[in-house]
Amino acid sequence: MTRVVSTSSRLHRIVVLIWVAFFLRGAFYASILPIWEGFDEYAHFAFIHHLKTFGTLPRKDELVSAEISRSLKLVPLPWSLNKWQFPATTHDAFWKLSSVERLAREDAFANLPPALQSVREGEFVEEAKQPPLYYLLSTAVLNVAASSSLPARVLVMRLFSVLLASLVIPLSFAVSRRVLGETHALSATILIASMPGLLIAIARVANDSLAIALFAVLTYALVRPEPWDSRGALLIGSILGAGLLTKAYFVAALPAVLWSGAAAFLRLPVQKRTGCFARVAASLVLALALSGWWYVRTLGGGGPVWNDAAPLTPLLPGDLWRYALAMDWWEAAKVSLNAHLWVGGWSFLGVRSWMYDLLRGIFLIALTGGFLRMLRSTPRFSAVWFLYGGFWGALLYHAFVNFINVGIPASTGWYLYAVVVCEGVLVCSAAQWLGPRWQGYATASLTGLLLLLECYATHFVLIPYYIGLTSHNAEGGLAAFHISQATSLGLQGILSRVVINKPAFLSPAVVVMLWLAFAFASIYLLVMACRYAEAGRAAEQ
Numbered sequence: 341m342t343r344v345v346s347t348s349s350r351l352h353r354i355v356v357l358i359w360v361a362f363f364l365r366g367a368f369y370a371s372i373l374p375i376w377e378g379f380d381e382y383a384h385f386a387f388i389h390h391l392k393t394f395g396t397l398p399r400k401d402e403l404v405s406a407e408i409s410r411s412l413k414l415v416p417l418p419w420s421l422n423k424w425q426f427p428a429t430t431h432d433a434f435w436k437l438s439s440v441e442r443l444a445r446e447d448a449f450a451n452l453p454p455a456l457q458s459v460r461e462g463e464f465v466e467e468a469k470q471p472p473l474y475y476l477l478s479t480a481v482l483n484v485a486a487s488s489s490l491p492a493r494v495l496v497m498r499l500f501s502v503l504l505a506s507l508v509i510p511l512s513f514a515v516s517r518r519v520l521g522e523t524h525a526l527s528a529t530i531l532i533a534s535m536p537g538l539l540i541a542i543a544r545v546a547n548d549s550l551a552i553a554l555f556a557v558l559t560y561a562l563v564r565p566e567p568w569d570s571r572g573a574l575l576i577g578s579i580l581g582a583g584l585l586t587k588a589y590f591v592a593a594l595p596a597v598l599w600s601g602a603a604a605f606l607r608l609p610v611q612k613r614t615g616c617f618a619r620v621a622a623s624l625v626l627a628l629a630l631s632g633w634w635y636v637r638t639l640g641g642g643g644p645v646w647n648d649a650a651p652l653t654p655l656l657p658g659d660l661w662r663y664a665l666a667m668d669w670w671e672a673a674k675v676s677l678n679a680h681l682w683v684g685g686w687s688f689l690g691v692r693s694w695m696y697d698l699l700r701g702i703f704l705i706a707l708t709g710g711f712l713r714m715l716r717s718t719p720r721f722s723a724v725w726f727l728y729g730g731f732w733g734a735l736l737y738h739a740f741v742n743f744i745n746v747g748i749p750a751s752t753g754w755y756l757y758a759v760v761v762c763e764g765v766l767v768c769s770a771a772q773w774l775g776p777r778w779q780g781y782a783t784a785s786l787t788g789l790l791l792l793l794e795c796y797a798t799h800f801v802l803i804p805y806y807i808g809l810t811s812h813n814a815e816g817g818l819a820a821f822h823i824s825q826a827t828s829l830g831l832q833g834i835l836s837r838v839v840i841n842k843p844a845f846l847s848p849a850v851v852v853m854l855w856l857a858f859a860f861a862s863i864y865l866l867v868m869a870c871r872y873a874e875a876g877r878a879a880e881q
Contacts, residue, residue: 378544581630
């Protein structure tokens with residue numbers, strides 16, 4: 341008994357260390373990414389600011405604060421906003437300005453008058469269509485930093501997002517332990533903590549971080565031994581309602597919830613089915629009661645529940661069928677998976693095509709193996725697949741709508757991190773086909789590949805672009821980075837550019853310390869992945 345307690349305590353300590361490593365890695369990205377470089381970040385922050393300042397949910401035609409609007413004309417913006425008119429500038433254009441003009445912009449940004457926070461002007465709060473739960477929680481955090489500068493407030497909100505999303509680490513361990521057993525639960529957790537695309541997705545001000553945590557809780561609820569007892573039904577209904585109040589894409593969880601409820605209903609003796617049906621129905625009613633008011637309010641106002649949810653013009657079933665036949669579904673899946681594996685923020689920076697090809701092939705093989713294992717495994721494993729498969733269905737539907745509306749079969753692949761716990765379980769379960777001798781090494785090798793991808797992408801793509809060493813060519817491609825460019829600028833020059841438009845306390849010395857913490861955390865994950873690959877093999881033998 342003492343040995344069991346000791347082993348459990350040791351595992352929990354390791355999970356806590358992985359959790360800390362994940363947060364440190366996320367904090368590094370939150371600190372070095374330029375302001376507004378996160379996907380739609382300025383609009384997400386504007387939602388929180390509006391809610392805090394005016395005490396109401398923003399309307400779909402609401403303007404951002406003058407402070408945010410003027411910052412968009414001073415700081416370098418993501419490449420995706422390259423159509424905005426001067427004085428707005430992308431990172432490419434910013435570094436082509438004279439040093440005098442750059443310094444003038446930096447000084448003006450650092451000294452934006454606080455009075456501008458209560459004035460509306462300029463751009464729309466494009467994310468006003470979003471459900472409000474994340475923004476309501478964030479308002480309390482923003483109140484704590486209300487007197488700070490704009491870059492300091494953005495950094496605080498980024499760290500809050502990282503903290504919310506970091507809950508995925510202990511939850512992934514809990515889910516993986518139920519589905520895969522303790523031996524492989526740590527490998528799955530380490531794999532998730534090593535995913536570089538996940539860190540890019542959460543190190544920004546946005547509601548995805550809360551959605552990731554809530555999807556992880558829902559996954560845990562569905563893999564409980566009795567998911568539809570009274571406590572489970574309450575948990576599922578509450579989390580589903582909270583999820584729908586966080587991101588509209590939580591509708592993708594409904595197939596898994598309904599399947600889980602139906603499976604529980606059919607497993608029970610006839611005399612107990614009425615109670616099970618009542619609990620499932622009550623859970624769905626609870627979710628509707630918690631979130632339905634917002635959807636009624638949004639639909640009643642004439643605005644979309646979420647962007648690109650339907651064709652811009654009504655189509656007949658025959659037209660939809662023709663579009664479906666014309667669309668390249670493989671291209672849609674490939675683009676989505678590439679963006680899921682890694683994409684460099686709202687500038688949509690990318691790595692070498694062969695890197696995407698390699699990792700995409702590995703993930704597709706692993707996901708296929710996970711699906712085949714589901715066919716011969718427990719109902720709890722099936723719930724994991726239904727959550728993951730349901731979200732893929734939602735992504736492909738979004739790609740289909742984009743194909744109809746703009747002719748591009750693509751979706752926001754980073755949304756797939758909402759079900760990253762399911763992905764970690766499926767990938768690690770597929771490795772079990774290799775047998776006890778190799779399965780741990782397979783997972784550790786994939787962890788190593790992800791960390792290598794991150795090392796290259798961060799140091800040879802992200803940072804060189806943000807500090808002006810690389811830029812886009814006439815065709816929109818990013819020029820290659822050469823070490824000689826960095827050596828000519830020097831370490832001090834690199835660090836001084838990294839901290840441009842950052843909070844005053846984020847000095848070059850602090851950036852170095854954050855980078856060291858990031859490096860040590862990454863090395864720790866790799867060491868633990870290798871250690872538990874060997875431990876898993878020994879346990880199986």
